[in-house]
Each structure stands twice: as structure tokens, then as C-alpha cells.
Amino acid sequence: MENLDWKNLGFGYRKSDYNVRCYYRDGKWGELEISSSETINIHMSATALHYGQEAFEGLKAFMGKDGKIRVFRMDENAKRMQDSSDGILMAKLPVEKFQEAVRIAVKMNTHFVPPYESGASLYIRPLLIGTGPQIGVKPANEYLFMVFVMPVGPYFPEGFKPTDLIIMREYDRAAPQGTGKYKVGGNYAASMVEGKKAKEGGFSAVLYLDSKEKKYLDECGPANFFGIKNKTYITPLSDSILPSITNKSLIVLAEEMGLKVERRKVPYEELAEFEEVGACGTAAVISPIKGVYDSDKDKWFKYGDEPGVWSEKLYNKLRAIQYGDEPDKYGWVEVID
Numbered sequence: 001m002e003n004l005d006w007k008n009l010g011f012g013y014r015k016s017d018y019n020v021r022c023y024y025r026d027g028k029w030g031e032l033e034i035s036s037s038e039t040i041n042i043h044m045s046a047t048a049l050h051y052g053q054e055a056f057e058g059l060k061a062f063m064g065k066d067g068k069i070r071v072f073r074m075d076e077n078a079k080r081m082q083d084s085s086d087g088i089l090m091a092k093l094p095v096e097k098f099q100e101a102v103r104i105a106v107k108m109n110t111h112f113v114p115p116y117e118s119g120a121s122l123y124i125r126p127l128l129i130g131t132g133p134q135i136g137v138k139p140a141n142e143y144l145f146m147v148f149v150m151p152v153g154p155y156f157p158e159g160f161k162p163t164d165l166i167i168m169r170e171y172d173r174a175a176p177q178g179t180g181k182y183k184v185g186g187n188y189a190a191s192m193v194e195g196k197k198a199k200e201g202g203f204s205a206v207l208y209l210d211s212k213e214k215k216y217l218d219e220c221g222p223a224n225f226f227g228i229k230n231k232t233y234i235t236p237l238s239d240s241i242l243p244s245i246t247n248k249s250l251i252v253l254a255e256e257m258g259l260k261v262e263r264r265k266v267p268y269e270e271l272a273e274f275e276e277v278g279a280c281g282t283a284a285v286i287s288p289i290k291g292v293y294d295s296d297k298d299k300w301f302k303y304g305d306e307p308g309v310w311s312e313k314l315y316n317k318l319r320a321i322q323y324g325d326e327p328d329k330y331g332w333v334e335v336i337d
């Protein structure tokens with residue numbers, strides 16, 4: 001086990017020992033390779049560098065009380081990377097290859113998996129990039145898939161303490177029929193200006209409205225949005241938000257807890273009706289929201305300084321499954337041994 005300050009890790013890059021790589025050349029994927037280098041050597045005209053042919057994933061491994069390491073729903077991440085590949089015309093990596101690469105990356109770096117008591121986890125970052133040279137706007141004929149890992153704490157430094165979101169109508173993260181539903185780098189580049197503004201104003205993330213009409217709640221920074229009212233878990237249905245695996249899991253857990261679930265368009269006005277609001281994602285887990293500030297109308301929606309009861313129950317339940325404290329009745333976790 002590494003000697004790190006596990007409880008105060010934060011969410012940042014940290015070197016681990018090994019990463020896994022796989023090259024696509026001559027129309028086929030090669031064997032998985034293990035590397036100890038942090039750098040890659042690619043052609044200056046690679047499509048990833050010029051035209052954003054790049055997709056990534058984010059998932060986590062957790063050390064249980066029983067000393068076992070569990071990875072959460074990696075088949076879902078593998079499939080989503082395939083969707084992203086279809087979305088920007090990259091070679092599709094087989095699901096099994098993705099899973100095997102994740103298993104090897106975790107196994108080769110087990111001493112970086114944070115201990116159970118720390119509440120931290122091992123963040124796994126798969127990455128797929130177009131490496132073949134092009135100067136016309138068209139897909140590469142060569143690709144590189146990589147998986148690297150690092151121990152992390154919560155994405156929002158406050159962890160499970162509620163934070164604020166901000167609405168700024170002059171910014172869009174993605175176009176209505178654009179790439180918002182894919183996990184491709186361009187969406188994140190497009191969110192940096194307003195993301196920085198939000199942080200500078202003391203907000204943890206931007207709450208986007210739909211970019212066509214500005215009537216409905218959309219994506220929530222690097223996470224999905226949910227609101228709870230009248231024992232109902234409500235989350236936006238939109239073509240421009242990333243289909244979050246955390247959200248998909250919370251929907252199952254919410255139903256199991258007796259909440260109704262609605263995935264539908266969520267009008268902006270409904271912000272005034274929610275009893276609890278949260279942002280959810282792999283990195284964010286559940287980040288409870290205490291307030292949403294509408295910067296155009298200078299108006300606040302407030303949800304209380306403590307996490308709501310349902311948010312807390314959902315958070316605890318999800319974490320219990322991930323760390324192996326509760327039985328995994330949905331087959332969401334794989335023990336890495």
C-alpha cells in the first residue's frame with residue numbers, strides 16, 4: 001500500500017505504476033500492452049489533436065472491508081465508449097477488451113487503491129484517441145486505447161456537503177442535436193469558460209438549460225441533475241446530456257426505496273418546487289445542492305444547508321453496494337482478483 005494521505009486526496013492526476021494500451025492498426029485491434037510510461041508518442045497530425053477525435057470514460061474501483069477490490073458497472077462504460085465511438089466515427093473497442101484492460105490496470109496498481117476507511121477510491125480513466133494522421137476533416141485510420149488509474153477523493157472538494165450551482169443562459173455546453181450525449185473531449189472544452197466563471201463565483205458547477213429554448217433543465221457541469229419532490233425522483237430527459245451510469249443506478253435504487261421515478265423534460269420553474277436537488281456522476285457520486293442561483297434573473301432557489309433525507313439514503317445505498325457492504329443484487333460490481 002502506498003503511503004498517501006488517503007483522506008485528503010482531492011480529485012487530481014496522480015502517477016500510478018502501470019497503464020494499459022491497445023493499438024488499432026490495419027483495421028484491427030492488437031493485443032493489450034502494459035506500460036510504465038506516462039507519455040505517449042503520437043503523430044503531430046493525429047485527428048485527436050486537430051479535430052477532437054477523442055472519447056474517454058470514468059469509472060471507479062473500491063476497496064471493501066473484506067479486502068476485496070470491486071469495480072462498478074464497467075460493462076456500461078465499455079458500451080458507452082462504443083456509443084461515443086459511433087458518435088465521432090472512431091474504431092469501436094470490443095467490450096471484453098475494455099473490461100480486460102480495466103482489470104489489468106487495476107491489478108497492476110492495487111497498492112494505489114485507497115483503504116476502505118478513507119472513503120476514497122481508485123479512479124479509472126479509459127481513453128480512446130485517433131492517432132492516424134489526417135489534415136482533411138475525416139476519421140483516422142489508426143487509434144490508441146489506454147487505461148490509467150489514480151487514487152481520488154471527491155470531485156467537489158466539499159464531498160457530501162451541499163454546494164451551489166449557477167445558471168448562465170449565455171453559455172451552452174452542447175447543441176440540441178450535437179455531441180452532448182457522448183463522452184467526447186470537445187464537450188468539456190466547450191464547458192471550460194463558464195466552468196471557470198462558476199468556480200470563481202463560489203459555485204461548484206454550471207446548471208445548463210436546454211440550448212434550444214432555455215426552458216428545461218439539462219446537464220449539470222460534469223454530472224447529471226436530479227430533483228426530488230413528493231417522494232418522486234425526477235431527472236431530465238434530453239438528447240444533449242450524457243447518459244450517466246450513476247443516475248441509471250440511482251433510478252433503480254430510488255424505485256427500490258419506494259420513490260416514484262420520472263425521467264422527463266424538467267421545466268426551469270420546477271426548481272422552485274424541489275425539496276432536494278443533487279448532481280450525480282462517477283466523480284461527483286451524489287453532490288447535494290443547497291442552492292441554485294439564476295444569474296440572469298438574480299434569483300435564488302434554496303434547498304437547505306444539509307443533505308436531504310432521500311439524497312442521503314441514496315448516497316449511502318450506492319456507496320454500500322460499491323464498497324461491498326451490502327449485497328450486490330443487481331450484479332453491478334465485479335471483484336478483481
Ligand code: PLP
Pocket residue numbers: 058219221222223224241242243244245246247280281282283
Ligand atoms: N455528465 C457529464 C457531462 C459527465 O462528464 C459525467 C461523468 O462521467 C456524468 C454526467 C456522469 O456520468 P457517470 O455517472 O456515468 O459517471
Ligand code: COI
Pocket residue numbers: 057058059222281282283284
Ligand atoms: C466522471 O464522473 O467520471 C467524469 O468523467 C467527470 C469529470 C471528471 C469529467
